[in-house]
Amino acid sequence: MGYMMDAPRSVDPMIKILRDMGHYRFDPAEVFRDWIDFSVGCFLVEGDPALAKKLQEKYGKEYSKMNELMLAWMQIMDKQISDSSKSWFDALGTIYEYLASQKQRSWMGQFFTPPDLCDLMTQLSADTDIQPVGKRVNDPASGSGRLLLSFNAYNPGNFLFAEDLDAVCAKMSALNMAIHGCQGQVCCMNTLTMENWQFGFQINYFHRLGWPPIPHLQPITKEQSETLQSWEIKKKQLQSQPAAPTPKPVAKPIKTEVQAGQLTLF
Structure with a gap:
């Protein structure tokens, strides 16, 4: 098999560009990671001139x-x-999964839920009589955001929230949600401990204000994360509840019965 010639046909145009760059001095996986940053910069309402300059210096004519x-x-x-x-x-x-399968890369250690399974999970969890609107739906380990993309396709008009500890995955979730017209937030953080905050984005916020349906992102702070806000409220509620009394141990009576000439104490 030739160099990166076995890519999924659905994304072959992008793989071809990565392959062409890989024939020079750039690792296609590294290019893809930089392009994810580039795309986030393109979708930011105020852009990211510093990142653009950095990438121009790194890649030159490429x-x-x-x-x-x-x-x-x-x-x-x-x-x-x-x-x-x-x-x-x-x-x-x-593309992420394909590049991860090409050779060992420590930062590309994930494979995501297959699309058909995402749709099955969406349909199994949906109410067949009432389509939810205005609900808040969260995926605390979003990967590239597939489960939320599926939910949005079947149930548009809801607010979607995604979190992932991996920075590349969190950015892919944000880009995917933005280009699919979703609204919500994406945060890069550890949802098991609710710590290790890195960054966050508001997704397509201005759509609700009548802006044209152009995908866009806005950076948010830790204090603006609705996921963390909800957790702080829940934590205060749990801390304010009186501790449940410790139940006193109850002695278990010893039962004896005779079976076939044996004494059983259980």
């Missing part, structure tokens, strides 16, 4: 490939998403 990757992503999404059906597509997670 920096234009970042724009080519963005265009290829948009074309893939336009091809894969149908307005007439409950469709969604995770190109970012598909």
